Amino acid sequence: MSLELSVNGLEVPADLRARFTEDDVAARLVRKDATLWGPEAESEAAIRLGWLDLPTGSRSLVDQLAELRATLAEEGLDRVVLCGMGGSSLAPEVICRTAGVPLVVLDTTDPGQVAAAMTDLDRTVVVVSSKSGGTVETDSHRRAFLNAFAEAGLDEKQIGARFVVVTDPGSPLAETAEAMGARAVFLADPTVGGRYSALSAFGLVPSALAGADVGALLDEAEALAEGLADATNPAVELGLVLGAAWQAGRDKLALADAPGTAIQGFGDWAEQLIAESTGKQGRGILPVVLESVEAPGAAADDTLLAVVGAEAPGTAPSVGVTGPLGAQFLAWEYATAVAGRVLDINPFDQPNVTESKDNTNRILAEGLPDERPAATVGAVEIRGSGGVLDGVDLSSHDGVSLALDALLAAVPSGGYLAVMAYLDRFADASAADLRQALAARSGRAVTYGWGPRFLHSTGQYHKGGPQVGAFLQITGAVAEDLPVPDKQYTFGGLQAAQAGGDRKALADRDRPLLHLHLTDRAAGLGQLLAALG
Known part of the structure; x- marks a missing residue:
């Protein structure tokens, strides 16, 4: 074993x-018995157990990917950028970090982080990865890279050769890949859900192209599978x-x-x-x-x-x-x-994931609602919903600290605090320090997620799990925005709409929510960390 x-x-x-x-x-799980989770889950489970076959079923990819990587290297394309969200990006990031090989993971709509990924284009190949083929973030990344390659002087055929696509058969992205002349298209097993896809084409294609030994991964999994x-x-x-x-x-x-x-x-x-x-x-x-x-x-x-x-x-x-x-x-x-x-739940569905997406689309069409801050302290605008700021005097210079104290007090016994940062996870990396500081101060469970990345992850739990969460959303001013080609919005506009859509989903549940907008990101983060000691 x-x-x-x-x-x-x-x-x-x-x-x-x-x-x-x-x-x-x-044994029934290994046999893919879809009745294991009850009659209501049976239809979904029947088409979501293909991950059990991946240790052997993905073997055919190993040689294909080794050959493709060698060809790319001969052409000087040794920098791999992965555009994907959730199940399309999280496993490759772990695989490549563990293997010690470089992979640029683009799973954000923050314009600064997107712009930083679009460098070294002369040696870049882009893996566009989406199970549904309609992921708005990934489609926006694809459009941005198409435009960047064109501005760098590549013709249509050369641009297509810079893209490798991973998607499900028959998805809109499969059709788009053919139309744009993508160098390679890998059609994944549609009976594998995104979060169970680590050993599928979604996990293996970008990892292998970046230099990880994906054959060894399959060997390791197969050794376990023999005794399951x-x-x-x-x-x-x-x-x-x-x-x-x-x-x-x-x-x-x-x-x-x-x-x-x-x-x-x-x-x-x-x-x-x-x-x-x-x-x-x-x-x-x-x-x-x-x-x-x-x-x-x-x-x-x-x-x-x-x-x-x-x-x-x-x-x-x-x-x-x-x-x-x-x-x-x-x-x-x-x-x-x-x-x-x-x-006694269905582990293969995600019934609440689309809610924030639908809210985002409405905001993109109609615009953000007018949400005036309850107070502005230094570089931090303070807003709240779900009663979190009721009775709190924010007029003093300690307004940020008082707002955070009010949020921590709103976490119920047995509950949790979720920190959701719609920022650049590299340029604004110090935001992640808030998790430890808030956990130490509160004694409660505190999670941390970069937005919109977490919407494809813990976002389901926030809406569908126990309604005992309190939420800290952090957004930041955009210093230099970036257009999404052929769309009526920018990356900064999309990021703001996603944050607004998630706020609405939580407000509709009357959950305690503190929204801190940083008019200057570096100064604002400094204020937050100082407020927490």
């Missing part, structure tokens, strides 16, 4: 284990542990890479898998990605700590999962499907 599981301080109830053994869940029908395999055990923790009131899963582990950033991928798969019908497991095993949020009464790359630490209760990356991908997918059965 290529994966080992250790557990500290948590027991799977005997009746739960017996029920899963009697129902032969492990066994009722005592570590992946089913992991799923039972996650489910048992949830039953015991530990519905937060703190995810951390082990110190010194070769696997880098695994929590960012697992976050989408777990949140989007389980966060629905008012229940769910909330993944909280930690900076380290010792970071604030690792130990709380409602939390299970999961460490990737080492045995379970002394902090209890905790679970440790050791094994190579390919096996980790498959094991966590399998475990999430098992946990879905414990939670």
Whole structure:
């Protein structure tokens, strides 16, 4: 077995284990039994279990990708930019970080971050990756690169040769790829959902072109797959542990890479898998990605700590999962499907994801509503909804600190705070420090997401999971905007519309929401961090 599981301080109830053994869940999952999650989930599950075949089914890609990478290298195209969101980008980022190979991941609408990706065009090949083929962010990136290559003097044929496309058969992007003369088009298995697609073309194509050994990933996964029908395999055990923790009131899963582990950033991928798969019908497991095993949020009464790359630490209760990356991908997918059965939900749908998208489209058509700030302190405009600022005097120079205190006070017992930053995750990287500071100050579970990236990940949990969240949205002034070619909006306009659409989705649920707009990003972030000590 290529994966080992250790557990500290948590027991799977005997009746739960017996029920899963009697129902032969492990073997039925391997056989793709769509009835495992109940009659309401059966139709969806029947067309979403192809990920179980990927360790062998993706083998044909390995030689194809090696040949394509060699051809690109001969032409001097050694810089790979991946345009994709959610399941199309998170796994390749983990794969390439772990392999130590460079991959530029473009999963934002922030104009500064988009512009920074459109450099070194003379050696750039762009992978456009979208399962549906209609992802607005990815289509906008494609348009921007088409325009940039044209401005660099490439003709239509040369421009097409700079694109590699990954999508589902019959999607609008497949047709677009043919029309633009893309160098290569990889049609993925349509029975694999986006968040379960790490070992499919979505995970492997950009990773292989960047230089990762994707054949080894498949070897690692296949070694685990050989034993997945066994009722005592570590992946089913992991799923039972996650489910048992949830039953015991530990519905937060703190995810951390082990110190010194070769696997880098695994929590960012697992976050989408777990949140989007389980966060629905008012229940769910909330993944909280930690900076380290010792970071604030690792130990709380409602939390299970999961460490990737080492045995379970002394902090209890905790679970440790050791094994190579390919096996980790498959094991966590399998475990999430098992946990879905414990939670009695469908782990393959995402019923609330389109809500913010629909709101965004309305704002793009009609414009942002007039939302005047309750106060402006330095470089920070303060707005709130869901009653979060009721009775708070924001007139003093401590207005930012008072607003943050009011938000933390609005987090209910057993709830969580979600920080959602519609900023540049490289130029504004210090914003991520807010997670630790807020977790230390509040003692609550605090998640952090870059917008709009998190909308394709934890956004489902925010709307469909337990309504016990409080939300901090951070937006920033755009110093230099960037047009989206052949559209009536800019990247900055799209980013603002996405933030506005998400605010509306949360306001419609009457959730406590603090919106801080930074009129100067660097100064505003400095104010926020100073306010938190």
